[in-house]
Amino acid sequence: MVNRLVLVLGDQLSHTLSALHQADRDTDLIVMAEVMDEARYVPHHPKKIALILSAMRHFSEELEQDGWQVAYTRLDDSDASKSIVGELMRRGQDHGTSRVLATAPGEWRLREALENAPLSVTMLADDRFLCSQQEFDSWAEGRKELRMEYFYREMRRKTGLMMEDGKPAGGKWNYDHDNRKKAGPDMLRSQPMQFTPDAITEEVLDLVEARFGDSFGTLRPFWFAVTRAQARRALDHFCKHLLDGFGDYQDAMLTDDRFLHHSVLSPYLNIGLLDPMEICARVEEEWRAGRVPINAAEGFIRQVIGWREYVRGIYFREGPDYPARNGLGHDRDLPAVYWGGETGMQCMACAVEQTREEAYAHHIQRLMVTGNFALLAGVDPAEVHEWYLSVYVDAFEWVEAPNTVGMSQFADGGIIASKPYVSSGNYIDRMSDYCAQCRYDVKQKTGQDACPFNLLYWQFLIRHRDRFQGNPRMAQMYRTWERMDETRRETILADAAALLKRLESGVPV
């Protein structure tokens, strides 16, 4: 006789999960389900589906070895219902219970589905984060601006990470100023740790190939970690071989090096194979032992206990309508280049190609290449959101939507970013080797060969002049525009309009 069903979702693969913590091995039944609704609600990259399914299958084996009873539904199970709630109902009927114990899903859509289900669901807080929603809301309460930097300092104080006598180690909270070096090719630079698929993963890969083979994204080679033990090895490898350069090269982009000094730990963190505090404690240890510089350790820890926790707080504070916001009223369709369409823009081609092959691009590629271009071109943020949610292996709405809708597209009206992240081609040229291989000329501001970022940058600023001219952080840009010769300004706007027209009519740019 089963007392309760204990739901474990595909991004809840942590043995410390609150629902598991409260469950009883003798009387409760774990429910895990691969369902079509989850696999198809956006066109996920096949590598993302494979990662989640394989990690779920491995996790369910670990649970069984640990003495739990697990009812596991495979995607190709003909009796399976299409949804999580449907599977809970089916298992409940089979075992004579409608009581469900769940850890709150990281997405409004699923939370609402569970709340509205004809089941008796006890939803526990997800305590795999350092900051609870209550804590975040009380930090945010009454503040005029919710700046990440101040939130981050609270998290440093709370965790004690890189703190000495109540003060930030080294005397500064933030070493970002040192983190803007351009990277050069380095044959000796390590790559993130790669794993050979085992029999379980191979079976999943065949299934994904058969069912989702026509989605955007290359499935093989597949090398992600699919168990906690493997993810721990990937963390160890990162700390030993790549962390030292993390700070210096955080913003750099190279055509032939897709990962540089980035950790590629987000997929493991986001599905629960790693815990944020264990990662940060390990990174701090590397710094304390003198093996990595302070700007690397601080920069990394800031991303995890700062940005990652902060965007989650915003997502749940702002409510279910957050992903649909469109503060700048943008409505252009997402250009075909995002799905691999032809382009002469080397930066876009590289970012999209590696996204297709790896289901991964690092932060600056997401923010300052694909995000920047969509924002400058005035693409509907809902389409941009759907793209990011689909194509990245680490994309879950609580983290993807604030980064896309808020940070990258300024569609939340400035809750996350104090000014839009827009730049001309000059920034990309400074941080990458893309421009040297591009059909466009980054130095040209007008004409056929002008870098599209240069044209669209000014068009964006003029389009939204009423909104941004009074922003002190943007005043300098408007002054530069005013100082330009009238004819030059007209030419820039006319060239930008022609470029947008080409985009709209589907002509490759």
Ligand SMILES: Cc1cc2nc3c(=O)[nH]c(=O)nc-3n(C[C@H](O)[C@H](O)[C@H](O)COP(=O)(O)OP(=O)(O)OC[C@H]3O[C@@H](n4cnc5c(N)ncnc54)[C@H](O)[C@@H]3O)c2cc1C
């Ligand atoms: C438009 C856009 C969409 C994004 N979508 C996602 C997403 O769907 N999922 C996701 O995890 N991250 C997302 N990010 C944030 C960031 O780009 C990724 O976390 C990072 O690239 C993951 O690669 P990594 O593990 O190598 O990160 P590293 O550069 O090694 O950083 C270390 C860790 O810090 C955390 N981190 C860094 N920046 C952020 C951030 N801005 N928000 C939250 N966590 C952060 C991640 O957990 C990451 O693993 C997005 C950023 C932008 C601009």
Ligand code: SF4
């Ligand atoms: S010239 Fe412009 S479009 Fe080409 S790679 Fe540089 S920034 Fe990108």
